[in-house]
Amino acid sequence: MLKQRQLEENFIAMSRQKIAIVPGDPSGIGPEIVAKLLTQDGVKDAADILLIGDSHLWERGAKQANTEIELATITEDQTAHFTGCAHLNMHSIDPKDVKVAKVTVASGTSALRCLDKAMDLAVAGHVDCILFAPFNKAAMTSAGLKAEDEHRYMARYLGFRGYHSEINVLDDLMTTRVTSHIGLKDVAANIDEQGILRAVQLAEQTLRRAGKTRPSIAVAALNPHAGDNGKFGREEIDIIEPAIRFCQSKQINVSGPWPSDTVFLKAKRGEVDAVVTMYHDQGQIAIKLLGFERGVTVAGGLPLPIATPAHGTAFDIAGQNQANASAIRQAFDLLLRMAKTHSETSERRSKSDPIYAEGNNSVTW
């Protein structure tokens, strides 16, 4: 009997997901919201957690959050077999260089070093997914970040060359975009069937990874009133509709083009799981309006689940115990769902996913 129970306990322990958490920018609210996350019900029981970062950062975060943190520090070798809530100490920043609400080279360097370590451990298979608290782009750039943003940086670091893009998640709604950080005047010229297909695929794939078996995807139009039969622009007729028909022919459950002023109501009513948007603000306006405190950003397409709260470093309230930990909790829960699907399906995936069955391997874990 004892042996049986031992086996079961081991089995449960083995099937728990391992999540790495990094503190993000030390000048912002990152350490504080992680400290708050760890005190929430059901967090420590839900996964094996590895905090990767300087002990003084975690302690500072706990102090800011008016709570306490027990750091069960382990060596890097031990990360291969850690359980419970463990801590891998880093020496990424000197305590005296931590400046609340300041963009500094030291803070950017610290954020990147901890992230690098998390990715190293993920590649080694010691953790299944990575949750990072918000970064400050200016700090990282001053610390030598060459990539345009952290998503591209991570892709490069992981040696991933396939398609990847930021995905915005709010509760049960996901948005992907065909164009992102470009001027509005360049949007129309950058809308093509290939781009739409990629954004649809990315939404479909990420939703499946988050546990949806047959995700429903709505594609937004580009022009007012979806162009009103070509009167206010022809991209719907010439590009978006053909792209949607192509996706439908590949058995993807996709519809559109929907006028962008009502497509998010469909999402609000739960009629669709994802909206593919044509440009940055089309999705971001709606998603931030619907739940500014709960949004999550997923590094879509990357070979392992990585996510972060959608909000930023919030320098205006850093260090004041005012930061809200609901977005980081959403990110935590989503990552565990994705990591679970990942581990369950990583071997079967190539056969079961219609996109891959087509021989399209532009997106892989």
Added chain:
Amino acid sequence: MRNLPIALTCGEPAGIGVELAHKAWQSLRHELSFFWIGDPRHLDQYLPFKTISKPLDARDVMPEALPVLEHRFETKVTFGCPDVANSQGVINVIEKAVDLIRDKQASSLCTLPIHKQALKDGADFQYPGHTEFLAFLAGVDHVVMMLSGPNLKVVPATIHIPLRDVPDALNTVELEKTISIVRKALIEKFSISDPRIAVAGLNPHAGESGKFGQEELTVIMPVIQKLQAKHWRVTGPNSADTLFYKAAREKYDVAIAMYHDQALIPIKTLDFDAGVNVTLGLPFVRTSPDHGTALDIAGKGIANPTSTIEALQLAARLSSQE
């Protein structure tokens, strides 16, 4: 103007307009007075309506029946199928309403949705919508469309043009005119003494200092600075994605968006049923529900009248300020 009734134009008779007119009458019969202009044959004959000979009679009729100022159309209607034979009638009703307001027989205008394609096919109507047609009728060159809901007022600086044409359509002169018209209307009609106006950027993150587009620097910023120099409470350019959530909305009375969907996404997502369209810059008050003819549900009795009711209420409130 306080005691004059509102003119409600029938719009596309094959759409949900007739149903909305009756539902709005039921809801507002003891609150304000309006009269519907259109062909009585298009109305539900089992519901109370009464033909009036002049707008002023609307007040007496209102408690008992929908007041109707008759305008004869070519034919009857089949719901869901606009008949081009009626297109000229739809246009004439709008013209008639404007004439009545000019003659001081009506206080203000509320328009029910038109079907632009039917008007184009049947009467060679060349305007993109009501707003532009009314500007023509009133002889003004610059009008502004404002969307007003319980949670947000927002004005798109450009309206019915392809997204690719938006950057070229923006310029300092027009943007300044738009903001000036909005400010004047908020002071005079909405009784906001020193309106707070938040201007959105055009590009992601409001261009991030020129990294994703120059329009913030070349068009939007100069206008804001010029108006701020007059001590107007104008802010921006604000990143559009963080301009519309609750805490942000509390910091302004009206938001100025750069293009149609930048304004329509937030207003519809927030207040789908209750949003009202207001035209600013006309010599009279004009409101309308912010939805279309809904041909797919016309005649079924299921159209939601909230936006029409709010539009009539707003028309009454705004014209009482005159």
